Amino acid sequence: xxxxxxxxxxxxxxxxxxxxxxxxxxxxxxxxxxxxxxxxxxxxxxxxxxxxxxxxxxxxxxxxxxxxxxxxxxxxxxxxxxxxxxxxxxxxxxx
Amino acid sequence: xxxxxxxxxxxxxxxxxxxxxxxxxxxxxxxxxxxxxxxxxxxxxxxxxxxxxxxxxxxxxxxxxxxxxxxxxxxxxxxxxxxxxxxxxxxxxxxxxxxxxxxxxxxxxxxxxxxxxxxxxxxxxxxxxxxxxxxxxxxxxxxxxxxxxxxxxxxxxxxxxxxxxxxxxxxxxxxxxxxxxxxxxxxxxxxxxxxxxxxxxxxxxxxxxxxxxxxxxxxxxxxxxxxxxxxxxxxxxxxxxxxxxxxxxxxxxxxxxxxxxxxxxxxxxxxxxxxxxxxxxxxxxxxxxxxxxxxxxxxxxxxxxxxxxxxxxxxxxxxxxxxxxxxxxxxxxxxxxxxxxxxxxxxxxxxxxxxxxxxxxxxxxxxxxxxxxxxxxxxxxxxxxxxxxxxxxxxxxxxxxxxxxxxxxxxxxxxxxxxxxxxxxxxxxxxxxxxxxxxxxxxxxxxxxxxxxxxxxxxxxxxxxxxxxxxxxxxxxxxxxxxx
Numbered sequence: 001x002x003x004x005x006x007x008x009x010x011x012x013x014x015x016x017x018x019x020x021x022x023x024x025x026x027x028x029x030x031x032x033x034x035x036x037x038x039x040x041x042x043x044x045x046x047x048x049x050x051x052x053x054x055x056x057x058x059x060x061x062x063x064x065x066x067x068x069x070x071x072x073x074x075x076x077x078x079x080x081x082x083x084x085x086x087x088x089x090x091x092x093x094x095x
Numbered sequence: 096x097x098x099x100x101x102x103x104x105x106x107x108x109x110x111x112x113x114x115x116x117x118x119x120x121x122x123x124x125x126x127x128x129x130x131x132x133x134x135x136x137x138x139x140x141x142x143x144x145x146x147x148x149x150x151x152x153x154x155x156x157x158x159x160x161x162x163x164x165x166x167x168x169x170x171x172x173x174x175x176x177x178x179x180x181x182x183x184x185x186x187x188x189x190x191x192x193x194x195x196x197x198x199x200x201x202x203x204x205x206x207x208x209x210x211x212x213x214x215x216x217x218x219x220x221x222x223x224x225x226x227x228x229x230x231x232x233x234x235x236x237x238x239x240x241x242x243x244x245x246x247x248x249x250x251x252x253x254x255x256x257x258x259x260x261x262x263x264x265x266x267x268x269x270x271x272x273x274x275x276x277x278x279x280x281x282x283x284x285x286x287x288x289x290x291x292x293x294x295x296x297x298x299x300x301x302x303x304x305x306x307x308x309x310x311x312x313x314x315x316x317x318x319x320x321x322x323x324x325x326x327x328x329x330x331x332x333x334x335x336x337x338x339x340x341x342x343x344x345x346x347x348x349x350x351x352x353x354x355x356x357x358x359x360x361x362x363x364x365x366x367x368x369x370x371x372x373x374x375x376x377x378x379x380x381x382x383x384x385x386x387x388x389x390x391x392x393x394x395x396x397x398x399x400x401x402x403x404x405x406x407x408x409x410x411x412x413x414x415x416x417x418x419x420x421x422x423x424x425x426x427x428x429x430x431x432x433x434x435x436x437x438x439x440x441x442x443x444x445x446x447x448x449x450x451x452x453x454x455x456x457x458x459x460x461x462x463x464x465x466x467x468x469x470x471x472x473x474x475x476x477x478x479x480x481x482x483x484x485x486x487x488x489x490x491x492x493x494x495x496x497x498x499x500x501x502x503x504x505x506x507x508x509x510x511x512x513x514x515x516x517x518x519x520x521x522x523x524x525x526x527x528x529x530x531x532x533x534x535x536x537x538x539x540x541x542x543x544x545x546x547x548x549x550x551x552x553x554x555x556x557x558x559x560x561x562x563x564x565x566x567x568x569x570x571x572x573x574x575x576x577x578x579x
Contacts, residue, residue, distance in 0.1 A: 011455055015410065016417070016435040016436050017451065018439075027449070031452055033509075033511050034514075037402055038402050038457075038466065040395075041396065049473075052478060055287045055301070055526060055527020058333070061327075072194075079192060080419075
């Protein structure tokens with residue numbers, strides 16, 4: 001399946017990736033080739049086949065609703081790009 | 096010192112032939128001297144390693160040493176190591192000093208192992224050649240013009256070049272078995288859920304599995320003994336007793352039935368390699384195994400299924416790389432969207448961006464059923480092929496790769512041609528089965544790998560077969576010229 005240039009840009013926006021004008025054609029070609037590869041799946045009859053999410057068909061374990069972790073905020077925030085008073089700083093979102 | 100196996104080092108340390116500090120120093124200087132050529136390490140940690148070695152020697156002097164006390168190894172730079180740079184081969188994590196240890200890392204620390212450093216890999220483990228690492232391509236020690244395979248190419252090259260006797264690795268579509276084959280070493284990917292994924296940076300969560308790279312099957316068994324086991328912190332880890340993998344290495348294989356899938360000996364396979372693989376199977380026949388041709392009819396669908404499931408899961412997993420809490424952040428963002436977009440665009444390389452985009456598209460409104468759901472259905476068909484096959488045979492064997500190590504740059508401009516490199520390895524990840532690669536010959540002086548595929552939780556059987564083969568042959572002792 002061939003993607004159009006505006007589709008490539010729309011996907012990039014969903015991914016929060018910036019694609020330069022010079023790169024669009026290359027991404028268009030490579031992504032279309034990958035989609036061509038996976039399009040073989042459409043021809044496979046999968047009626048009555050249950051989707052497989054875990055190789056051993058395991059389900060998520062539940063645990064007791066108890067606090068088991070200790071607060072390590074300062075330790076984890078040491079590697080953050082910008083923090084203040086225990087908060088992560090980002091450009092202003094709400095005016 | 097450098098040509099010793101893990102088993103040998105453990106024995107000789109116990110016998111007091113040398114100290115952990117001595118062998119650690121010897122390997123660290125070898126890395127310093129030779130690794131500028133191979134680029135197999137992203138970070139070498141001499142201070143931490145020597146501190147661990149010294150502590151190990153003290154423990155031994157106090158009569159408290161275990162099997163692993165003071166034995167050197169390395170971790171693929173996808174495992175978080177507390178206080179040590181953990182890059183995952185990406186610029187995005189170029190400043191990420193992990194604030195905690197992965198469970199696998201804790202296990203080796205608790206066993207007393209000495210970690211020499213963090214090995215190179217394809218960016219976020221996405222690749223089959225180790226050319227997508229932000230920290231530079233890794234060279235294959237057998238031929239510096241050729242790739243070591245990927246994504247665990249750093250671990251494979253380091254073990255093949257005798258810089259370290261064993262290293263951890265991960266396998267999402269072949270990332271342990273393929274580089275092991277291309278570098279002429281031993282590698283095992285356990286059953287999905289056998290080894291904890293906690294602290295192992297996620298690529299495709301339903302496929303990723305930690306494993307090991309060593310020079311012998313015996314060493315792989317020793318490493319897996321440390322790594323395998325239940326971890327409540329990984330919700331997909333399996334709660335099941337771990338056998339002692341070294342205890343069954345010498346078991347008889349008399350009467351065992353080996354299945355050879357006809358689809359794995361197709362036109363895609365280099366005829367000279369097919370000959371080596373068949374000769375290896377004949378070696379098992381000499382030991383009393385029987386051979387049966389089988390069919391895995393959905394083999395051709397494994398790559399298409401993988402390139403829906405893996406990108407979809409990676410697009411979700413890598414959304415956490417947003418420049419807010421850790422990792423690369425762009426300078427002077429205009430607004431929050433600009434912060435996300437430019438941080439991610441600068442931080443990620445081309446292949447990672449491609450896979451995020453494919454996955455985002457496959458999961459986007461209106462396409463989910465046609466791509467992700469469909470791929471999960473076909474994934475079950477691929478698993479069912481193996482379930483049927485294991486009703487007739489005890490183990491499956493075949494090639495690991497269609498060709499020996501290819502030249503650097505040969506496949507980088509055409510992503511799909513790179514994807515086809517994993518044609519014989521990907522189905523196991525989809526099915527969640529254990530797989531192993533052992534060296535079984537050479538073609539044009541490049542190593543050839545034999546793939547051993549076991550039923551669920553049959554790692555012990557694979558290691559047993561690998562060990563018996565390595566007792567009868569010496570392919571695993573062959574080394575790149577000048578390195579022994």
